[in-house]
Amino acid sequence: MSDAVLGVDIGGTRIKWVRWSPASGIVDEGERETPQSGSQDVVSAVAALIRSVPVEAAGVAVPGHLSTDRSAVRLLPNLPGEWSGLRLAEKLSARTGARVRLVNDARAFALAELRLGAAREYDDVLFVTMGTGIGGALALNGRILHARGDVVGELGHMICRSDGLPCGCGAYGCLETVAGGRALVARVRAGGGHAETPQDVVRAAIDRDGLERTVLAEAGQALGTTLSNVIAYTGVTSIVIGGGVAPAFAFMRPAVEAQLAGRARLVGPVDLRFAQLGARAGAIGAALLVTPTSASPTPGDNRYEHDLDLSGTEDTGRGPAVPGDSHRAGRRPGRAVDRA
Ligand SMILES: [Zn+2]
Structure with a gap:
């Protein structure tokens, strides 16, 4: 088994996933429709996905809130079915043998953009x-x-x-x-x-x-x-x-x-x-959640270039949003990728 992990992003209409190597980033990726027939069918779909790739750990992003220990779903209003209290991490681990961690999808997106985007x-x-x-x-x-x-x-x-x-x-x-x-x-x-x-x-x-x-x-x-x-x-x-x-x-x-x-x-x-990471950011962030923090790939690797069409309005990142001042608050010197 390789050292790759799986990142899964459960959305309202699509489930996106990346198989992620600490050394080289995305190894494989894909997506499928999110079952609209209830939580158990979504669990089965994600479990099948985890079983289909040889990984020991999977991060799973969900569009909702989690239990205080982040192992169960507390509130997931945008997916049909009964989700409240569902011990999602436990169920997926039991059915796949993989170590599973959950994260809110927006926080997964942010983790990916913070580390690599x-x-x-x-x-x-x-x-x-x-x-x-x-x-x-x-x-x-x-x-x-x-x-x-x-x-x-x-x-x-x-x-x-x-x-x-x-x-x-x-x-x-x-x-x-x-x-x-x-x-x-x-x-x-x-x-x-x-x-x-x-x-x-x-x-x-x-x-x-x-x-x-x-x-x-x-x-x-x-x-x-x-x-x-x-x-x-x-x-x-x-x-x-x-x-x-x-x-x-x-x-x-x-x-x-x-x-x-x-x-x-x-x-x-x-x-x-x-x-910068496009529609895969949530899945990448979920993968990073279960990736050792000292082993992230190099930022700027061209495989992470974003795929948004901004119709010529893209912010290059080289200029300030407010004209007349080039200072950027919150910036730190150099790059750091080994953050949790
Ligand atoms: Zn509101």
């Missing part, structure tokens, strides 16, 4: 994943904050509208109800447009100047307000944005930057950059 030269970073919902994570002193149950970073459930719509979390006016992928689709439809998925909104916005861009600009204002608050509270001024909606971020960016510019006096310039 857009944030690899930074210690203090705020991460945002924009997809069907909105996830987040926070790195301080070079480490992702997990806390009990892996609950740190729920940016999508910060309230940005006091008179807002009900959110799946039970509150009203959460960022996700304005800027989450589902909300973007609903807002386009309410305005008379046609969209089935967040990707439809992204594609339409890139193709033409119309309703979709207006909806994204409104989402950008809500996102900017929320990020401004997090920045004021944490003092963290490096932001990495990823997820399936990120390719349309150009249409949110002016509103986001207008809000962030208002923070300049308080915290200095804000560095806003795109994730």
Whole structure:
């Protein structure tokens, strides 16, 4: 058996995976549909995946919250079936013989980007994943904050509208109800447009100047307000944005930057950059969770180049988000990859 591990990212519609070698990175990768017939079928699908590759350890990212010891699922609202209390790590270990660890999917994304992607030269970073919902994570002193149950970073459930719509979390006016992928689709439809998925909104916005861009600009204002608050509270001024909606971020960016510019006096310039590892970031982060930290591959390896089409709006990482100041807070000298 090789020293490779498996990283699995269970999403609402797709399960993505990478087989990961500490020495050379991705050895193999793939994806399949997420069973919509309940938690047991998802467990069976992931167990079959782990059994199909010769690994001793697997990291599994889930779109929800975990038990305090991070071995069971506590809350997983976006997948059908009964998940609450499911001892997922134990079940997968029993059926595969592999050592299994769980992680929240946004925190897995952040771990990958922190170690190997857009944030690899930074210690203090705020991460945002924009997809069907909105996830987040926070790195301080070079480490992702997990806390009990892996609950740190729920940016999508910060309230940005006091008179807002009900959110799946039970509150009203959460960022996700304005800027989450589902909300973007609903807002386009309410305005008379046609969209089935967040990707439809992204594609339409890139193709033409119309309703979709207006909806994204409104989402950008809500996102900017929320990020401004997090920045004021944490003092963290490096932001990495990823997820399936990120390719349309150009249409949110002016509103986001207008809000962030208002923070300049308080915290200095804000560095806003795109994730680099693409749709595999969650699976890579899950793999890193069970990889010895002294054995990560070299950052900058071209196999990790991102695959987002940013339509010429990609942040090169060479310039500041706020013009006139090239200082980047939170940056550390040199590269460090041996972090947990
Ligand atoms: Zn919420």
